[in-house]
Amino acid sequence: MSLRYPHIFAQDRLDRGNVILDGNRFLLANGHIGYRGTVEEYGREEMVGLIIAGVYDQYQDSWRENLALPNPFLFRAYKEGKEISIRTEEPLSHQVKLDFDRGVYTRRSSLSKLIISSSRIVSHDDDSLLFTRIEVEAKEEGEYELVYGIDTDINEIHGPHFAKQIIENAANRLCFKGKTNEGKILFVSAEYRGFAGIYQKEDGFFHAKLELKPHQKLSLEIIARVDEDALGEIPNDRYSVLAKASIQAFARKWGRCKVIIEGDAELDYELAYSMYHALILGDEKRIRSIAARGLSGQTYKGAIFWDTEIFLLPFYVLANPKIARNLLLYRINTLPGALAKAKSLGYEGAYYAWESQDSGLEACRADNVTDPVTGETVVTYFGTKQIHISADVVYAFDRYIEATGDMSVLKEGGDKVIFEVAKFFLSYSTVDDQGIYHINDVIGPDEYHERVNDEAFTLALARRVMRILGKYVDPKSLSQEDQEIYNRCVEAEFASPQTRNGVIAEFDGYFDLEDIDVASLKKRVKNPQDYWGGKHGIATHTQVIKQADVVSLMALCPEDFDRESMERNYDYYLSRTEHGSSLSASMHCLLGAKLGKEKEAYQFLRNSSGIDIRGAEKLYAGGVYIGGTHPAANAGAYLGLVYGFLGLKEIEGRVTFDVHLPRRIHSVKLRYCVGKEVYEVTCDQRGVVKKKEVRV
Numbered sequence: 001m002s003l004r005y006p007h008i009f010a011q012d013r014l015d016r017g018n019v020i021l022d023g024n025r026f027l028l029a030n031g032h033i034g035y036r037g038t039v040e041e042y043g044r045e046e047m048v049g050l051i052i053a054g055v056y057d058q059y060q061d062s063w064r065e066n067l068a069l070p071n072p073f074l075f076r077a078y079k080e081g082k083e084i085s086i087r088t089e090e091p092l093s094h095q096v097k098l099d100f101d102r103g104v105y106t107r108r109s110s111l112s113k114l115i116i117s118s119s120r121i122v123s124h125d126d127d128s129l130l131f132t133r134i135e136v137e138a139k140e141e142g143e144y145e146l147v148y149g150i151d152t153d154i155n156e157i158h159g160p161h162f163a164k165q166i167i168e169n170a171a172n173r174l175c176f177k178g179k180t181n182e183g184k185i186l187f188v189s190a191e192y193r194g195f196a197g198i199y200q201k202e203d204g205f206f207h208a209k210l211e212l213k214p215h216q217k218l219s220l221e222i223i224a225r226v227d228e229d230a231l232g233e234i235p236n237d238r239y240s241v242l243a244k245a246s247i248q249a250f251a252r253k254w255g256r257c258k259v260i261i262e263g264d265a266e267l268d269y270e271l272a273y274s275m276y277h278a279l280i281l282g283d284e285k286r287i288r289s290i291a292a293r294g295l296s297g298q299t300y301k302g303a304i305f306w307d308t309e310i311f312l313l314p315f316y317v318l319a320n321p322k323i324a325r326n327l328l329l330y331r332i333n334t335l336p337g338a339l340a341k342a343k344s345l346g347y348e349g350a351y352y353a354w355e356s357q358d359s360g361l362e363a364c365r366a367d368n369v370t371d372p373v374t375g376e377t378v379v380t381y382f383g384t385k386q387i388h389i390s391a392d393v394v395y396a397f398d399r400y401i402e403a404t405g406d407m408s409v410l411k412e413g414g415d416k417v418i419f420e421v422a423k424f425f426l427s428y429s430t431v432d433d434q435g436i437y438h439i440n441d442v443i444g445p446d447e448y449h450e451r452v453n454d455e456a457f458t459l460a461l462a463r464r465v466m467r468i469l470g471k472y473v474d475p476k477s478l479s480q481e482d483q484e485i486y487n488r489c490v491e492a493e494f495a496s497p498q499t500r501n502g503v504i505a506e507f508d509g510y511f512d513l514e515d516i517d518v519a520s521l522k523k524r525v526k527n528p529q530d531y532w533g534g535k536h537g538i539a540t541h542t543q544v545i546k547q548a549d550v551v552s553l554m555a556l557c558p559e560d561f562d563r564e565s566m567e568r569n570y571d572y573y574l575s576r577t578e579h580g581s582s583l584s585a586s587m588h589c590l591l592g593a594k595l596g597k598e599k600e601a602y603q604f605l606r607n608s609s610g611i612d613i614r615g616a617e618k619l620y621a622g623g624v625y626i627g628g629t630h631p632a633a634n635a636g637a638y639l640g641l642v643y644g645f646l647g648l649k650e651i652e653g654r655v656t657f658d659v660h661l662p663r664r665i666h667s668v669k670l671r672y673c674v675g676k677e678v679y680e681v682t683c684d685q686r687g688v689v690k691k692k693e694v695r696v
């Protein structure tokens with residue numbers, strides 16, 4: 001693997017051991033559909049994937065998950081009945097590239113009898129389109145058979161999701177029509193231009209038999225589209241025309257948020273790659289949110305977690321506020337699901353799903369984790385006890401409104417979300433004899449310690465929810481009964497977590513647990529896929545935590561803490577944090593940068609920005625596949641640089657900077673949006689040296 005400048009991620013040899021990982025690394029997406037970075041001849045085994053956002057299905061009793069669609073880009077070449085492919089032979093040379101400035105995937109493989117090259121785009125201009133241009137060059141004279149079409153033998157984790165499927169052909173077109181188990185209709189249609197292949201009903205593919213001479217080249221253009229409910233038109237335009245439109249549209253997206261780092265080429269490159277993986281997930285047109293593994297597959301059921309509100313939303317507030325707004329509207333639309341969840345558990349108000357899908361009902365199940373050896377269920381309580389999710393949603397509304405000044409989200413239903421969440425926290429709390437509100441039996445961001453009492457992060461966020469309620473919701477707009485609830489909410493006094501020498505206990509009794517550092521605890525691991533938390537996990541009875549918890553709280557709400565407190569807590573939790581979640585590093589970067597811990601913060605920034613390039617994250621958690629891209633960490637790297645080292649702050653629609661750049665960085669040029677305007681600011685070691693408005 002090599003890093004190329006400017007902004008091309010390239011691989012110069014075939015790495016058979018990392019096919020699944022490379023599918024993530026070379027991913028193309030446009031917020032609506034994603035296509036994994038796999039070569040044309042690959043299939044189900046190699047996890048080829050065309051993923052659509054926001055459509056879910058449940059097969060029998062298995063996990064309800066997002067949909068993977070049939071692959072319109074299957075292409076295989078044969079000579080004398082033998083496949084000529086990287087599947088069947090060692091290529092003489094093999095190169096794959098992702099140009100992430102332009103959103104273009106290319107591959108070139110020199111095989112024994114053929115060279116196969118291709119270029120592929122998931123359109124940023126028309127988000128239902130994806131297209132490719134495949135070229136073959138013969139090395140030997142003779143008859144070649146080229147087979148291409150829509151591959152319906154797809155990889156699904158909890159499928160099959162298409163109860164009924166039909167492939168139809170007309171001249172050089174194919175159309176897949178599928179009806180999911182839940183009754184949704186999806187289409188994948190494609191036009192194949194280049195070879196006059198004959199459609200064979202038995203296998204559903206076009207077959208072209210061609211006499212080729214050495215060096216003779218042939219090309220095939222495939223223009224495909226994905227539709228829900230009704231079939232759309234495939235454009236007549238050629239690949240080059242569609243490619244140009246997509247590249248221009250993608251350039252406009254980049255034009256609003258580009259970051260150029262001088263003096264640190266590696267960080268400049270990694271951050272651009274990270275931002276690419278966040279930028280390809282936003283949908284400007286639809287009210288949808290972003291799944292924890294984006295459009296890279298079906299991991300985590302394609303569900304939306306707090307990752308969106310806490311990590312991706314602040315990124316989009318600056319990169320494209322319209323998308324940030326859509327993320328909030330999604331939570332408004334899914335409020336009924338949150339109300340239903342609270343009710344089903346015996347609470348009032350809105351308890352958002354820990355894993356949220358289209359309706360907002362809880363998709364997280366108690367059998368979320370399995371023992372890697374026995375395959376037995378390790379029961380977790382994420383779905384019923386990780387209540388901070390509701391507060392995270394409210395925190396995001398506040399953050400968006402502070403940054404953009406756009407109060408209209410409140411009228412659209414944001415005020416109701418805030419009120420219902422506040423009501424939920426009130427009903428979840430227990431009031432002691434002194435009238436203090438305690439929040440018991442919860443899980444904080446550190447998921448290893450389940451069902452704990454007075455968890456610091458949750459308490460502080462609950463307190464903040466009540467403040468936000470007082471800030472935005474006019475009690476006069478409420479009914480008499482709700483006004484009483486409102487008053488109890490804004491007056492509620494929440495417990496303060498225990499402290500020791502200025503260190504905040506993550507939860508009640510935390511300091512009584514075995515005090516051991518992460519490296520020593522690691523020695524107790526029996527199986528690398530073991531789950532460290534839950535009832536029998538190795539971290540459960542220790543102070544080792546999965547990810548930033550108190551540190552996240554301080555990174556997200558710095559105005560609530562003094563510097564000394566932040567320093568003590570940062571130092572204490574550092575050696576006790578496993579960073580078992582990809583979300584952990586950026587929170588440490590944010591707080592570390594604020595505290596002037598330049599070296600550590602920089603390293604955390606690199607841990608976050610390099611996450612998908614390195615591909616070293618866990619692929620399994622307690623026996624469950626959790627691979628894919630890491631959008632929250634990708635956005636988190638941006639947050640680390642922009643909110644951490646550049647000290648960006650948003651107050652009432654105004655942006656200020658307090659720059660403290662690591663010495664190795666000479667300057668940072670940053671584009672960001674404030675409403676419809678786009679600004680470009682240049683910062684160096686002295687601070688902000690230039691600011692101008694730009695046209696995109």
Ligand code: IFM
Binds near residue numbers: 447
């Ligand atoms: O939301 C996270 C959680 O904090 C840790 N486990 C994975 C989830 C999805 O990224």
